[in-house]
Amino acid sequence: xxxxxxxxxxxxxxxxxxxxxxxxxxxxxxxxxxxxxxxxxxxxxxxxxxxxxxxxxxxxxxxxxxxxxxxxxxxxxxxxxxxxxxxxxxxxxxxxxxxxxxxxxxxxxxxxxxxxxxxxxxxxxxxxxxxxxxxxxxxxxxxxxxxxxxxxxxxxxxxxxxxxxxxxxxxxxxxxxxxxxxxxxxxxxxxxxxxxxxxxxxxxxxxxxxxxxxxxxxxxxxxxxxxxxxxxxxxxxxxxxxxxxxxxxxxxxxxxxxxxxxxxxxxxxxxxxxxxxxxxxxxxxxxxxxxxxxxxxxxxxxxxxxxxxxxxxxxxxxxxxxxxxxxxxxxxxxxxxxxxxxxxxxxxxxxxxxxxxxxxxxxxxxxxxxxxxxxxxxxxxxxxxxxxxxxxxxxxxxxxxxxxxxxxxxxxxxxxxxxxxxxxxxxxxxxxxxxxxxxxxxxxxxxxxxxxxxxxxxxxxxxxxxxxxxxxxxxxxxxxxxxxxxxxxxxxxxxxx
Amino acid sequence: xxxxxxxxxxxxxxxxxxxxxxxxxxxxxxxxxxxxxxxxxxxxxxxxxxxxxxxxxxxxxxxxxxxxxxxxxxxxxxxxxxxxxxxxxxxxxxxxxxxxxxxxxxxxxxxxxxxxxxxxxxxxxxxxxxxxxxxxxxxxxxxxxxxxxxxxxxxx
Numbered sequence: 145x146x147x148x149x150x151x152x153x154x155x156x157x158x159x160x161x162x163x164x165x166x167x168x169x170x171x172x173x174x175x176x177x178x179x180x181x182x183x184x185x186x187x188x189x190x191x192x193x194x195x196x197x198x199x200x201x202x203x204x205x206x207x208x209x210x211x212x213x214x215x216x217x218x219x220x221x222x223x224x225x226x227x228x229x230x231x232x233x234x235x236x237x238x239x240x241x242x243x244x245x246x247x248x249x250x251x252x253x254x255x256x257x258x259x260x261x262x263x264x265x266x267x268x269x270x271x272x273x274x275x276x277x278x279x280x281x282x283x284x285x286x287x288x289x290x291x292x293x294x295x296x297x298x299x300x301x302x303x304x305x306x307x308x309x310x311x312x313x314x315x316x317x318x319x320x321x322x323x324x325x326x327x328x329x330x331x332x333x334x335x336x337x338x339x340x341x342x343x344x345x346x347x348x349x350x351x352x353x354x355x356x357x358x359x360x361x362x363x364x365x366x367x368x369x370x371x372x373x374x375x376x377x378x379x380x381x382x383x384x385x386x387x388x389x390x391x392x393x394x395x396x397x398x399x400x401x402x403x404x405x406x407x408x409x410x411x412x413x414x415x416x417x418x419x420x421x422x423x424x425x426x427x428x429x430x431x432x433x434x435x436x437x438x439x440x441x442x443x444x445x446x447x448x449x450x451x452x453x454x455x456x457x458x459x460x461x462x463x464x465x466x467x468x469x470x471x472x473x474x475x476x477x478x479x480x481x482x483x484x485x486x487x488x489x490x491x492x493x494x495x496x497x498x499x500x501x502x503x504x505x506x507x508x509x510x511x512x513x514x515x516x517x518x519x520x521x522x523x524x525x526x527x528x529x530x531x532x533x534x535x536x537x538x539x540x541x542x543x544x545x546x547x548x549x550x551x552x553x554x555x556x557x558x559x560x561x562x563x564x565x566x567x568x569x570x571x572x573x574x575x576x577x578x579x580x581x582x583x584x585x586x587x588x589x590x591x592x593x594x595x596x597x598x599x600x601x602x603x604x605x606x607x608x609x610x611x612x613x614x615x616x617x618x619x620x621x622x623x624x625x626x627x628x629x630x631x632x633x634x635x636x637x638x639x640x641x
Numbered sequence: 642x643x644x645x646x647x648x649x650x651x652x653x654x655x656x657x658x659x660x661x662x663x664x665x666x667x668x669x670x671x672x673x674x675x676x677x678x679x680x681x682x683x684x685x686x687x688x689x690x691x692x693x694x695x696x697x698x699x700x701x702x703x704x705x706x707x708x709x710x711x712x713x714x715x716x717x718x719x720x721x722x723x724x725x726x727x728x729x730x731x732x733x734x735x736x737x738x739x740x741x742x743x744x745x746x747x748x749x750x751x752x753x754x755x756x757x758x759x760x761x762x763x764x765x766x767x768x769x770x771x772x773x774x775x776x777x778x779x780x781x782x783x784x785x786x787x788x789x790x791x792x793x794x795x796x797x
Binding site: 192195306308309311312315316318319322326328329330331332333334357360361362363364365366528529530531533534535537538539541542545546549551554555558562565566569570571572587588591592595596600 | 644645648652655659662663666667668669671672673674675676677679680681684685687688691692694695698719720723724725726727728730731732734735738739743747750751752754755756757758759760769770773774777781785786787788789790
């Protein structure tokens with residue numbers, strides 16, 4: 145009864161509903177624009193959450209994530225260009241359906257599967273997060289230090305590409321986090337006598353620079369896609385027999401999405417392709433896949449929408465974001481001084497409840513908003529790329545300036561964006577770097593606190609079973625990643641030979 | 642592979658500079674056993690080791706499929722002059738916003754970036770720039786109450 149009353153109060157006495165709706169609309173539009181991934185769409189709005197109350201800010205960001213996952217399927221179906229990475233698998237059958245004059249049906253299946261996936265993801269988020277976070281009550285400073293190392297190791301191992309490059313990116317991120325006043329001794333580190341650097345480089349700056357600015361630089365000078373989304377397409381919502389047919393691929397998508405969300409580094413795109421393959425394998429009509437199968441749209445859409453919620457489980461429980469978008473949400477939490485973990489559930493239960501309620505509203509609103517906003521999305525998709533680039537660029541400038549009213553921040557974010565551009569050129573992933581900025585202070589402060597407790601003896605880490613477990617797991621992930629890289633290289637060499 | 646070696650060398654130089662910077666961090670009497678220098682020193686050494694490993698692999702290891710995928714992804718990015726050009730646009734925005742305020746700087750930024758990204762000049766583009774700047778100003782400053790630069794000329 146108390147919970148029902150709390151939800152009722154939250155719905156009608158706080159701006160949760162407007163925040164969810166605004167976030168959803170922005171997410172769908174951002175996701176529908178090719179080149180703006182879910183994380184970039186979230187990063188663009190992140191500075192403006194600074195002025196909001198914590199509940200509205202987190203609801204807004206979570207709703208953007210939900211909306212962007214659906215929005216990404218719109219250009220994937222209409223112009224064969226995924227709006228987000230995780231919508232890449234939707235292109236295969238979605239565009240085939242469009243070629244057959246069934247674009248409305250494909251969009252309807254995508255929307256419905258997104259709602260099913262999001263609801264399942266939210267259910268798992270509510271069911272698993274608090275029990276998982278209770279584990280963290282037993283954590284000591286040694287455990288937290290080891291958890292930070294484990295988080296960085298998992299992300300470095302699973303973020304794709306070279307392990308060494310991922311490790312280098314993570315280390316650079318941790319180095320960036322050392323800028324500013326040392327919290328234990330009060331000494332300035334790497335501030336170059338600049339007052340603006342005394343507070344350090346905030347994770348939000350790193351996120352906007354790496355995700356948004358570097359993407360603008362990467363796409364600069366690119367050609368317009370030329371493809372134009374046909375006006376006048378209307379979403380055809382699945383009938384009951386169609387819904388029954390979609391049940392199995394959606395179930396597969398939900399299961400795969402849950403696993404990928406729980407495993408940091410997996411992400412929506414891996415889940416989407418994996419679920420597409422599984423749906424094909426278990427389908428009664430596998431021959432239709434690739435030729436315009438509605439199941440081929442349902443499975444990946446259910447999967448990537450499930451990931452949007454399930455990837456928040458490791459984030460809220462332990463503070464380890466499983467994807468770029470979850471990392472941006474973590475940025476939103478940190479802006480408001482909210483630290484993920486069991487204390488979040490005790491001290492800021494309203495924020496957690498707001499996140500659940502707001503996400504539920506955003507998921508339900510996906511259907512009417514999705515139906516109403518489609519013409520606007522198609523109008524946006526059809527704008528020339530230079531116009532979109534200019535407006536996004538101005539949004540970044542305005543957002544960053546608004547954080548502290550400082551031009552220094554704008555210059556700093558542009559510098560980080562250029563660093564991100566260099567990283568992308570060299571094949572260095574962003575997520576380990578962002579995680580380094582976020583987890584660096586946690587690793588350092590808990591490492592030093594542990595040594596203060598032990599009088600400088602490192603043995604204290606071996607006396608903590610949880611810390612030992614985390615270090616062993618970190619070693620396992622790194623060793624596995626190295627082994628996998630060697631196997632991939634050997635297979636490639638054999639293929640060449 | 643050449644690009645990987647150059648990147649590794651760049652990282653190695655950065656690690657060296659960072660280590661030098663960490664050696665310049667002053668000592669404090671309030672400091673604990675590890676001190677303010679401890680973690681930066683450890684990070685610098687680790688980055689130096691990782692970048693050396695990257696350099697060695699780029700020099701001697703055979704071409705790999707995974708690397709190929711990395712380079713394929715990297716090749717899709719814009720060129721260095723284009724990235725630097727956008728930095729120039731940002732510098733222009735900062736200068737104009739500091740001097741003339743948000744609306745003027747925003748209009749110029751929109752115009753310059755659209756032109757820079759290849760949109761041919763016409764009066765519609767100028768109108769979009771001015772209209773877009775006013776729209777952003779109305780949304781951020783008037784509607785959301787988010788502070789934006791006023792400009793030195795206008796008393797900011």
